[in-house]
């Protein structure tokens with residue numbers, strides 16, 4: 001199939017490279033010329049395991065990039081993989097999606113191709129229910145196009161995670177096709193046929209309505225975010241009783257109804273998706289007159305975990321004027337992404353207390369330096385710990401688990417672990433956030 005993808009960021013580039021690898025001819029359209037040049041030169045514009053190889057193999061061949069929306073005319077379907085950030089009040093900002101939809105409409109309207117099959121426009125981005133229907137289809141139609149005759153719309157949300165995006169896309173738990181027209185469903189089936197054939201096991205396909213598909217994405221993300229907040233709530237209770245929350249989590253995870261994943265308690269969830277998507281669906285629900293109490297509580301609890309971490313440090317030392325090591329800056333291990341990382345409230349809490357911060361992360365230092373140029377960055381965890389009067393673990397990088405003699409170099413070995421990365425041991429004052 002000939003496929004176009006508007007927006008060549010994390011999702012657009014990963015999906016494009018994987019679809020090219022599965023045999024489709026794919027073109028991505030982005031306003032960023034550096035991204036376009038990189039892809040055409042066979043270089044991945046983003047860091048994701050496995051993506052470099054796919055872009056190197058297909059870039060400039062079955063995978064191309066362009067700044068020109070006219071490219072979509074040679075394709076049967078176009079995916080919208082544009083950003084859906086938050087407005088100041090947490091609600092979804094649809095300006096990029098509406099601009100992209102309008103550009104698609106203008107490109108399609110410029111053709112003499114009225115006799116051809118209608119072009120399918122698929123919402124890949126995460127959008128609140130009814131966005132495709134109420135906000136995107138009308139923008140496409142604004143160019144003088146008729147829905148059903150000139151174009152169709154569908155929703156096909158994406159569930160990939162950062163750090164495992166390629167593997168997640170190629171072996172998904174499920175595919176969700178939100179459509180209101182059999183022709184759209186047929187095109188999505190054709191698009192994913194090679195993936196379903198190549199996947200490790202059976203891939204269930206959920207055929208549903210467009211708004212249902214949009215909501216499935218929010219239900220998925222907010223369920224997982226709330227699961228982490230719930231285990232954090234349970235973990236905070238455990239800490240009060242001197243009970244090990246990880247032993248408790250391992251045990252309840254054996255119950256299939258609970259499941260073992262997303263039960264790691266600690267300093268909370270961050271990243272480019274959970275915080276923004278939780279805020280967006282809460283705001284959208286409130287606009288409809290419904291206040292989602294559990295989701296709001298999940299956010300409130302998540303916002304409080306970094307301060308709990310710091311108050312455990314306060315129990316042992318007055319950090320004012322002291323050198324304090326922050327271990328881990330990325331929002332999770334395996335990425336250099338610092339969007340909504342819990343390291344930000346931790347750093348700001350330490351700054352408010354007058355601490356002298358030294359931060360370390362194996363890959364996210366440069367990103368954090370742009371945001372906080374004035375704090376000290378160490379080249380290794382060992383250097384960060386040297387002379388420090390306290391350390392906090394914010395990201396669960398495996399290498400922190402191997403630290404040992406390095407603690408002997410601290411001025412006062414107080415360690416507060418927000419990710420259960422480090423084992424309790426003699427010679428250090430150790431506090432686990434929930435154990």
Ligand SMILES: NC(=O)c1ccc[n+]([C@@H]2O[C@H](COP(=O)([O-])OP(=O)(O)OC[C@H]3O[C@@H](n4cnc5c(N)ncnc54)[C@H](O)[C@@H]3O)[C@@H](O)[C@H]2O)c1
Nearest residue numbers: 007008009010011030031032081082083084125126158162
């Ligand atoms: N990042 C993830 O892991 C992930 C996973 C699942 C779903 N999502 C969702 O996918 C969507 C995209 O997220 P992302 O992380 O890929 O975003 P991103 O910011 O990495 O990429 C978006 C791209 O769109 C380009 N762009 C902006 N305006 C444009 C326009 N008018 N025309 C063409 N290109 C334009 C930007 O230059 C950028 O390269 C969001 O809704 C997000 O919530 C993200």
Ligand SMILES: O=c1ccn([C@@H]2O[C@H](COP(=O)(O)OP(=O)(O)O[C@H]3O[C@H](CO)[C@@H](O)[C@H](O)[C@H]3O)[C@@H](O)[C@H]2O)c(=O)[nH]1
Nearest residue numbers: 158159160161162228262263264268269270271273331332
């Ligand atoms: O037991 C756990 C699991 C996760 N987290 C935290 O939760 C956040 C999110 O982690 P993860 O879900 O692995 O990362 P993302 O790449 O943000 O992926 C989520 O967001 C994407 C964008 O919508 C979705 O596509 C994915 O399915 C969804 O998992 C991170 O800060 C983790 O540290 C915990 O604290 N404890």
